[in-house]
Amino acid sequence: MRHIRNGDLLGHITDTWLTEASDALTGLSAQAPEDRSEFIKGNGQIWSGVKAAMAQLSHQKCWYSEKRIAVTELEVDHFRPKNRVSGSALPHKGYWWLAFEWRNFRLAYSLINKRRTDSREQNVQGKGSLFPLIDEATRVPDTAAAPTDGERPTLIDPCLSADVQLLDYAVEDGKLVERFTSHQHQLKNCRAKKSIELFHLNEGTLIRDRHDLYVAIRHSVRRVEELEAEREANGILTPKQEDDYDQLINQIGQQINAAAPFSSFARACLKQIGDLGWNTHLLTTA
Incomplete structure (x- = not known):
């Protein structure tokens, strides 16, 4: 994983796109909670509209794994899930207000973005709609748009240099590993371990x-x-x-x-x- 300067995306985003994203959020905010998911699904052209620009930032590589594949096969991952959060302490319908927010977009290889069974490891991996926090009590409710600054994600964010530093490599095995042992720093070890698992970073291929x-x-x-x-x-x-x-x-x-x-x-x-x-x-x- 390499640090991605996602702020550079602004240089590729047009005023027209920003207006479309803003209008979509206004429309989404007017929806009843039970209708939000369908509205978001119907406006997927907004995040797909910046996918090519996101790929330029990483030289057509997945932001998590650094695997290079055709841009058409890369997917825009919502770092904070847009429709629902799996595994949260309380039912959560997702960070819907970030569905059209470019700062919440990450570019992902499909095996990382979706929950799938690894035929080699015989377990289910992939991010899907999971978004664990270090302290679940800080999770922002889904009832209204709100800042998320108080949350501390467990998952490593490729857009943060300090997060990327939590990973290392067992080069002879071709695997990603935790940079810190649990004895050296339990939290950093836990974050790296969970990220390797959920991002499927040691998938067979x-x-x-x-x-x-x-x-x-x-x-x-x-x-x-x-x-x-x-x-x-x-x-x-x-x-x-x-x-x-x-x-x-x-x-x-x-x-x-x-x-x-x-x-x-x-x-x-x-x-x-x-x-x-x-x-x-x-x-x-x-």
Whole structure:
């Protein structure tokens, strides 16, 4: 997961869209509670209207998993669920007043946005309409539009740098893990663990794709180190070796660049091998 500066979305949102979203909220507010869900469903063009712009912010990648897929297959997730909240202490019909609020939009791979059974893990994962809070007593009621500043979500928000820092990688396994153990910081560990589960971040195909990337990077690193040893032993590389070296560095640089799929995982792979000089420099410049 990489930090997404969702405030940059404003540069892509037109005045026409903002007016349409505002008018939709006015219309929604006039609906009876039992009619709100149908009204929201009938105005899905509002959030789908900014999906392409959201994809530009993440280089066509899911904001949670960094998986790159066609924009048509990405979905706009309402970080705070718009129609209902599952698992809340009291029945909650959702944060309906945020249904058309761009600050509540996140871009998600469908396996993350929907509750599904993972055939590999044999359990149900995915965010769906779940939105756990650290303190359920602070949940804003669904009776009227209200600020949510007093809530502290359990789930990690890719739009907050401090939240993204709660995740780490077991690179050899291709998995996301909690950065902090429960002994180091119980709350941070709990938030990361719950986010990995509900966002389905260790879904089978994601693990496979990350592991394949790990293998590719390790192969490139070994070849770079062989060439570095050649340079050390002989004081110079042949023109062909210099060309190979540059191509390897360029390839790794592309893999850790923010535009690449799973780039934060790729950076973790390169960092894990320790300070070899060239890799540390690459991590600070790519």
